[in-house]
Each structure stands twice: as structure tokens, then as C-alpha cells.
Amino acid sequence: MLRFVGRRLWNGGLTLAALVTLTFFVMRLAPGGPFSRNRKISPEVQANIEAAFHLDEPLWMQFGRFVWGVLRLDLGPSTRHRDYSVNDLIASGLPYSLTIGFWAVVVAALVGVALGVAGALRRNGVTDYAAGIIGVTGIAIPIFVIGPVAQVVFGLKLEWLPIGGWDGTWRSLVLPVLVLALPNIAYISRLTRTSMIETLRENYIRTARAKGIGGRRVLWRHTLTGALLPVIAYLGPATAAIITGSILIETVFAVPGIGRHFVDAALNRDYPLVMGITLLYGGLLILFNIATDVVRAILDPRIRHER
């Protein structure tokens, strides 16, 4: 098992290094720079600004500087948010993204699995159809439609919840969490349902029933463990995507997380911030994938004995 994890970590590290290197150089291909302005400032001042951020150095040297910074866990200063370093910005935004992401994953997993199981057990019943409708709606209607509609209904018409911002209470969490969870509820319930139906037909379930094990125990212990494998495989990368902040959710609900930096930093050519976010997101994605593999390996012996 340890070798399994070690191998995954090594591969993950290589992937991350490749990702970061590629991003660094591709970013520089885009025209414009962090200090492009439509008012020409004197060449001396412009040169001085660029020198302060080492933009005057050859690209390989800047890359070396970045790598050296990463090794010291220092991602450098942001060129757009002059008051903060990239470390500061991540430290300030990540807790918000994590909070919303964590609850969205919890809600999506619980509701999604429940709907999926209910649908599989009462196939073609009312619950199944209801779950199906929620599934299709959640997948088909994008967040930038559901979000504003939810704001109008719950914020403006019913006045139950704030439209956006972060007031420090649970109330500002509700809408972003639910809207973020919705498409995931949809995927998870569909995945669970299909997988449940398949698993219920497996021989080992029939064997368990034949051995006289109670229906409830077969369901919880045998069927669900097997049926959840694809759900877990989905949840790993999905969790990484959800907790590192959804750009749309954070934009629509004015959440001060880090998701918004994804687009803003690239548009403003804030190279250090782009690199910091890429590193964080890439790292988390790889880690969650490894974690998923480990969990699956624990649940399913076939996986850990591969190769």
C-alpha cells in the first residue's frame, strides 16, 4: 500500500512540475503585460517598474526565480494587488472558498447518494422520476442562470437570504452552497442510481441474500460499498474543483474567495498570482486524485493489486 501511495505521489509531482512549467511559458505568450497602460509613462519609470518585479530579466531567470520561490513557499508579490503578496491573497481567499466548497461537497454527496439509492430501489417510482428531474435540471441549467434566479427568488422576492457578499453568518452561505451543490447532486444521484442497479444484479449480492443476510444489511454493507466506487472516483477531482473555488459562484454571489483570481489574474497579466493559483489548484487536484485512489484501493482489493 505504501509503495502504491509513493508511486502515485511521485507521478503527481512530475505532473505538477510539467503543468507549472507549461503555464509559466504559455502565460508569457499572451500579448500585453501587467503594466500595460493606455497612458504612456516615461520610459525610465516604466523600466523601473518592470525592474522592481524582475520583468526585465531573461525569461529563464524569471522562471528560476519562481522555482526558487516555490521551494521556499514564497510565491512572490502580486502585480495587480499591490498591497498583498500572492501568499497573502491565497491565505485570505482560501478559507471562504474552502468553507463554501466543503459544505457543497457534503450536501452534494448526502443528497446525491440518497436520491440515487432511492431511485434505484424504487425504480420508475415517483422518487425515481423526481430524482431524475432534479438530475436533468441540475446538469442542464448552468450556474450563471440558476444563481441569479435563486437570488431573485430568495433574496429579492422572499427576502429570506442576502443576495451576495459575506456577512459572516450562515445566511450568506446558503445560496452559494446550494447552487454549487446542485449540479453535483445531479451527477452523484445519476451515478449512484446506475451503479446501484448494476450492483444489485451482481452475483455476490445474490450470494449474500442466499446466505440469508437481512435485506437492510445487504443494502448498506454489500450493495452500497460496491455501488459507491464510481461516486468516489467522481468525488475526488470534483472536490478539488469545488473547494478551490468556483469562479462563477464567487462572481455571482460576491464571495471573497480565490476562485475569482483564476480569471482576473490572467486578464490582468498578474503572472505571480496566475502561477500561485495554478500551483495550488494543480496540487490539490493531484492530491485529491491520489486520495480517491487510496480510498478506492481500500474499498476494492482489485485496484491495489494492479500491476
Add this chain to the structure above:
Amino acid sequence: MMEFRTGLRGLLAGVAMALACAAGPALAETGVLDRGIGSEWSSLDPQVNFDAAAGLILMDAYEGLVVYGPGGGVLPGAAESWTASEDGKTYTFTLREELKWSNGDPIKAQEFVDSVFRTLDPATVSEKGYYFYSVVKIKGAEAIANGEAKDASGLGVAAPDDRTVVIEMETPAPHILNIMGAFQIPPLHGPSYAANGAAGFVDPAKLVSNGAYVITEVVPQSHVLLEKNPNYWDAANVKIEKVKYHVTEDVSTEFKRFQAGEIDVTYDIPVNQLEELKTTMPDSLFISPSTETTYYSFNLTRPELQDVNVRTALSWAIDRELLQDKIVKGGAIPSYSYAGGFDPDYKGPMMPGAEMAQDDREAKAKELMAAAGFGPDNPLKLTIVTTVAEDRVRLAQGVALMWKQVLGVEATVEPQERKAWLDTFYAGTWDVFADNLVGDFAGAETFLAYMRPSAEPGYNWVKPEYDAQMDVAATMPDKASRDAELAKAEKILLDDVIFAPIAIEPSRILVSPKVKGWVPSAAGYYNSQYLTLEP
């Protein structure tokens, strides 16, 4: 971290409530003004920030030598009075007596000198130094910005005593008062800067300021909270206790937050709802000209565009009123000049042909185009490079359509992301550039100075007469005669038709009916200290 913030906020709310209860009948005058600042502020460092959104926060927190009152007019700020020398090159400001920083320290004249020096000092990496060596030419300023001078000894800003700031310029500049506000010259509190450096500007525990408000909470990407500064000289007339600036990236969300009462003053509005808002919220909607002008520049290195008649035809074929009323619909004001329209005292010229009706202009344009050898068999082909913003693209498409219909010109619109668009300009890879410029103040000079071929070579406009006329204007110490000379320069500029004037961009703001005292300001100066809140 979040628990801490929540805790702090709870504590603050508790304190505020306790204060409110203690204040008793004065309750009506207190409260929180919630203001939108769009997507994000870039910096709260008063000498570094160059961003309008952060400027709103900084102008509440700091005060310059002058302050811009309701509508943006110049009022005495930290300086109670000032005098100009006969030649208009020296301004002497006298500070108010007993001026205090938010922590109670006395404000010294030298702290304004330190501010200018820090802005110019290359180590600060500020883009604002050009206010002092370009917008007005303060002695010695450029040498500091270029790194030639290492200290303030040669700088034409001096504090002979604690209450006097003397500014010496190389050329007279009656517009100097337009750059003596908190955005350009906020004083620098020496002890806290020495102790904390720039990090102190975002740390409410260490921050010392001199404006009507002090910053008491900063959460990046979320909000900045300010509270009334009891040590401000005019604190008795500051009615609103707290001002909270909210970041809301999405303009539709900001609008909904306004509707729900979470935000009292927005930063912008969703442009596509402008027409509807005019009827549904007429009392809240403020549409007024800003100091941003849009014009379509012609690339003078393109052989086809070197003919002034072709450029004139292109300019005349644009129906500016129709463009704004029916196509863009963003509240912009159609424009036939470049630098006029911001300052009622400035009587500038109009573009050639402005006196004609649009139909006549179009008829003449067709003739000019035919005379230049372009026709149905030989159409002029152009590319308009614009930014990707929705209304900008619509504008470019509208212009292209008019050129097609009136002149048979085949224009394609190439939207580019903002940073790429800026680079394209200097690379010269454009035929027509959808240009815009935000003036440094609501006056003609800021626009005309920018167009000097010596100042902006990107237009490839060779015109020594224009530079010479601007040099003449720059020697005029009084505003009236200076404006007259500037108007002559603008005529040279407009007669050459190196661009087609399009419009003056508006500022579009929703203000809740409970906020009183809101007066539109072209330069975008809206200090909270002049506003009141009704319960």
C-alpha cells in the same frame, strides 16, 4: 482566521449598537452607508493607487491640500487658503491651524512634501509621479522619477514652516488645484510609515490617516469599512458614522444587491437595463458625463488613411446620435470635439463639418470618398481594433455598419482583450483603433497635452505646429487666456482628423433615495463626508 473575523465583526457590531443606544436621539444621523466599488480595489497605498475604485476609499480616508466638494468643485482641504505668484509658477498653501492625524499627532507641512517625494521615488514603484512632472511641471520632479536625484533637496515642493507648503513649477499651471486632492497628494504620516512601511496602509491597527474617515477593517475581495475620524477638522459636519465599500465583481449582482438594500450606491449598472431603469427608478439613476472620451483613431502609416479627405469621409459617415440612441444605448453623450464638454469655461472648437446636418455630412462624405478613388469596385478595407467589452464591440459594429452603408467601406471588427488591445496600439497593427482616454481632471488641457506628438508617438502624427501651440498655451498663467490658446491647439488637432470623435462616456450610478446630497461629478469625486443618510 474566519472565526477571528466573525468575532471581530460581532464585537464591532456590539460596540456600534452600544454607541447607537448611547447616542439616543441622534440615532437618525448615524448609520452605515454601503457603497459599491465594482470588481476590486487595486491598492490602499495612498501614494501608489492609480485606480478609481480605490480612489473613492482613499479620498474618504485621506485629505489633500484641497478637497473636491459636491459636484467635484475645489474647496479648501487641509490648506485653508493659498496664493499664486504673479507669474503663476509658485503656489503657496497655508495649512489649517491645529490639524491632526487620526491618532492625534499634529499634521506638518513637511508630510505633504514627503508624500510627493515618495510618489516620485522610483523605489515606491508608483505610476502617479507623472502628475508632478507632466500634468504640472514641478521643479526637480522628473529628475527624482528618473532616478537622477536621490533626495528631495532639488524638488520644487518645500515646507518652510509647519503650516506652509510652497510649490514651484517650471511653467505656470492654473490647473494645479485639480491635482492637489487626496488622490494625488495625500500627506504621509512619517512615524507610522517609518515603522510599518507600505504594509501599514492595509493594517487598520497601524493605519494613520487624516481624512473624514479612518479605515477600520480590510478584507481583500470583500470590503473595506471606514468609521468617522473624530480628529478630522470638520468632523462636526460629517453626518454618516460608517462607510462600507463592497466589492461586487458582477454588475448584475451589484444591481440586485442595490434592489435588496444591501448596497446604497452602486459603482455601475447593467448597461442593458439602462432604458428600463430610466422609467422604473428615475429618482435613483444618475447618468452624467465622466472625464472619459471615446474616439476612433486612424492609423496614419496606412497609405489609404494618409489622405485627410478619406479620414474626413469616415468621420462624417458616423451618425453619432443614432449610434448612441439606437445601437449602444449606454447613456454616452455624442461628441463632435475632443477636449470640450468637461469644463463649461472652456470654449473649444468643433470638428470640421460639425455645423452641417448629418444627411449633408453623409452626402459630402460619399463625394470625398469617390474623389479619393474608392467605390463599389474598389472598396476601402479596414480593421477596427476594440476591447472585448460588450458595449465597445457594439459601438464598433455600429460604426462598421455605417461605413458600409454610407461609403461602401468593408470594415471588420476585431475585439481584443484589454491588455492585448493596449499592446496592439503600440505595435501599430491596426487601421482604426477604438480609443479612449480618461482625463486627469475635468478640463481640456489633460486631453490636449496627451495628444502632443512629442508625448504620445503612438499616433505617428507629425505636427510641430501643435506642439508649438501647446507650448504657447503652457506659458499662460491665467485660465482664460490659457483656454483661448488651448482652443487654438484643439483646432489644429481636429482639422487634421487623425481621429473621429465619438462620445463622452457617462458615469452610471444608482443612488438609494435615502442617500441625500449626491451631486454628479465628472472627475468621479464623491466623498462620503458630503452625504447624509435618512433612516
